[in-house]
Amino acid sequence: MLHKKKSLTILALSLSILSQGLPVYAKGSVGNNNNNPTESGGKWMKGEYHVHTFQSDDAQQSLKDVLDNAFNKYGMDWIAISDHLRTSSRDDEGNPIPGGPIPLSKGIIQYQAPKIKQLQDAGEYKNKIISTGFEWDMPTYEHVGIGILTDKPGFAEGLKVSNQFEYLFTNRDERMFDPADVAAWKANDNRAYSTRDDARTALKWLETNYPKSSYGILNHPSRKTVYTISDIRDFNNIAPNVVFGLEGMPGNQMEPDRGGLNLTTPKNRTYGGSDYMIAKLGGVWDALLGEGRRFWNFANSDSHFEISTNRQYSSGYWSGEYSKNYTWVNGSNMQAVLNGMRSGKSFSVFGDLINELDFNISHGKSKAEMGGDLQVKDGNNLKITIRFKSPEKNNNGDPVQVDHVDLISGDVTGKAIPGTEDYSKDTNDSTKVLKRFTSNEWTTDNDGYNVITYKVKASKNQYFRLRGTNLGTDVIGETSSGEPLIDQKTDIEDNETRFAEINKRNYKDLWFYSNPIFVNVEPHK
Structure with missing residues (x-):
């Protein structure tokens, strides 16, 4: 028997809350977000943007339990709470809201955000980044995770943008x-909440x-038969800085x-959990x-509860328990996290299969990392370097070992034109596993990384992931x-046997995916 499916992706209208107070973000401001993120001043951070609390009517966990598990038990560095952008009938602790349901955005302002500030002012979750957000039922489509950082002074005023979005687009x-x-x-915008337009x-x-x-990331995009690739291309064309990835x-x-x-349709199922x-x-x-779109992959828990209080249903793991995004972040607030997400320098993992990854492509002194571009000339020799580590055990207590790593490549031929046949084509015929590496083909360096190097010759515009x-x-199977x-x-x-077998199923089938590196080849003149 299936638990009711979760509501729409986090319209994570985010105002980050750090342990030392409430930072104020300049509208539209952005930090280091170049095409080739550098190691200088940054660090890898673990986090996710899709997790629920009692303020979602189909969730069974308090805000504090979510944060305790994410940060204190499972080692996350940042998190965006993402309750459904619907009416909310309970506060962050599950108590009925006096007077009945209110818009979620108002519930965030009245309950969730002040509680986060209270907890961090009391010394909880030091040096952790917490963002408030929600899942939006995008008209005629699916759930979309949105985050907005504002320059509004003061706590309530800063979060009022989420209230405005809920008014306009629900x-x-x-x-x-x-x-x-x-x-x-009303003086500036008309309401719009019904159609594809x-x-x-x-x-x-x-x-x-x-x-x-801000960001708008498509969550569980194949759960329903609502998206075509033309839709995704439209969204990315309309809002390239906002719609830059999917779950x-x-x-x-x-x-x-x-x-x-x-x-039952194969395109609406998962494969290895993905x-x-x-x-x-x-x-x-x-x-x-293959169009050269900077469009990234992310993992999330979509946590509502692991096993229901009546022990009849199971849903998702705690934040950080099974799924993690590793993102390179230059800074210590949510804007820095967003910059890192948008840069593409990230990788996503199930079951802690790996916990460190260095993937780069170089030619001479030039080097590009995940999300970056390497400019070379036709015929140049390229060196691909892959360095990764795995923990001794994952959160299930199992030893972890990578069996093989696939280097995947595809040609980049430019953006498809709306209205053409190519705009509706949802395959890339050039994509292939360029090389499959097993443990016989990697070495271990002094820092404990498994190291793979591979050389190719530049001949055309490509991406590698x-x-x-x-x-x-x-x-x-x-x-x-x-x-x-x-x-x-x-x-x-x-029920209990089913829960145990589901968990066993998940932990025996682990994967990681990196974001790509693009190689742009200048032809001979």
């Missing part, structure tokens, strides 16, 4: 908002008003249908990368010729 009753605010909002209007609003300080490694991994993707758009070699993600797993290339197979439903009548 069907909340106008009477649920402050009349003075409504009058001001309204969805695009909302994304354009974010791109216009918060081009560097290719979805949460809800404790559901019987792994990831909660329970349709969305078909990411898992399919030469599929949607590769098609987007990594995929790794603990599985062999042909494991019955799991892989075939190295490709992940469709995840089967774990359907066992006894």
